[in-house]
Amino acid sequence: MENPLVKVLVVDDDPALRQLLADYLNRHNYDTLLAPDASDLAGRIQRYSPDLIVLDRMMPDGDGAEACRKLRQQGEDIPVILLTARDETVDRVIGLEAGADDYLGKPFDPRELLARIEAVLRRKRGASALNKDKPVAFGPFVFDPATRQLYRGEEIIKLTGGEVNLLEALVSNPGKPLSRDRLLALARDDDEGERNDRAIDIAILRLRRAIEDDPKQPRWIQTVWGVGYRFSP
Known part of the structure; x- marks a missing residue:
């Protein structure tokens, strides 16, 4: 059986960036899902079961870091990579304290995002493997x-x-x-x-x-x- 494609949910209010990332990630064998805002993020996770979320930090409907924090409080451990135009140390700390797995400042090369996605997924698989055989x-x-x-x-x-x-x-x-x-x-x-x-x-x-x-x-x-x-x- 062929392995199912890894699902990546991209949440960003910039339609051009969303489409750019979708095209790029799809070419690299990811199944990319798109959303314009963080509203009902938990609902989208339930519907689509993504393996990873790329989440913009600043959106018209709220703070991506806060949305990530709510997911963690709800017990959701899906990996999250935060994107932001503010590439300052304090913003990175806020994002990581909110439970994000990685943080990438805008503008960025899609190749760097792809590398970070693969690194986060490797860490996730490694952590899962530690508990795989545990009763x-x-x-x-x-x-x-x-x-x-x-x-x-x-x-x-x-x-x-x-x-x-x-x-x-x-x-x-x-x-x-x-x-x-x-x-x-x-x-x-x-x-x-x-x-x-x-x-x-x-x-x-x-x-x-x-x-x-x-x-x-x-x-x-x-x-x-x-x-x-x-x-x-």
């Missing part, structure tokens, strides 16, 4: 990514390969809504054939039957209406 406990269950087994006490809960992939995707992103498209990319199992939205819903139902006291009122795997699903430990 995840929730309620009476333990999911072990290393063995790809779900345990309830000493009992092994039988799951298909695709269901294990789906559970791993969910528990690896606790509290983060994942769209069906995102789950399709993360949970597809070649041994089970092509997946679609309906297959994801069926796999979710099976997982709920395996781990929920009441699958109709799920505690662990919750539906996020209009988006997809979320693991809530």
